[in-house]
Amino acid sequence: MNIRIGDEQKDYDKVWDIFTNVISTGDTYVFDPNTPKDTLHKNWFADYMDTFVAVDNNDEIFGTYIIKPNQIDLGDHIANCSYMVKPKYHGKGIGKILCEHSIKFAKNKGYLGIQFNIVVSTNTNAVELWKKYGFKIIGTTPKGFRHKNLGFVDTYIMFKDLQDG
Secondary structure: OEEEEOOHHHHHHHHHHHHHHHHOOOOOOOOOOOOOHHHHHHHHOOOOOEEEEEEOOOOOEEEEEEEEEOOOHHHOOEEEEEEEEOHHHOOOOHHHHHHHHHHHHHHHHOOOEEEEEEEEOOOHHHHHHHHHOOOEEEEEEEEEEEEOOOEEEEEEEEEEEOOOO
């Protein structure tokens, strides 16, 4: 498996397939499950973000992530990332591969840290994965997410200092 830069023209439909499947569950991402396809360019391929895809030798896309400045101007030294894995490949290590790549990429690009602004507390697989890679919960937003099945649930702000080796 390789990680390469996402190509909006070439990868749009395949990334959309992952994106729409992930958000349709209404349990991990803030995007409305009815988000239209024509908005993917601003949500996943915008000029201010770097988009990557995990592919095999046949260019099948298993997962994707974006990395961007968490804030503008005086806050642009901290990165923000979002990761999505094709549902049929959940639990197969794709998220680990994406996370490892994003940490290396962020360091190489000069980011001093990575912050996740909204990690749904009930998404325990993601929370545990991020912890394994050195992310710490630095804050909780009570009832910060309207979970499709559970109603209001807490969200976490998670952070990894990239200067700690």
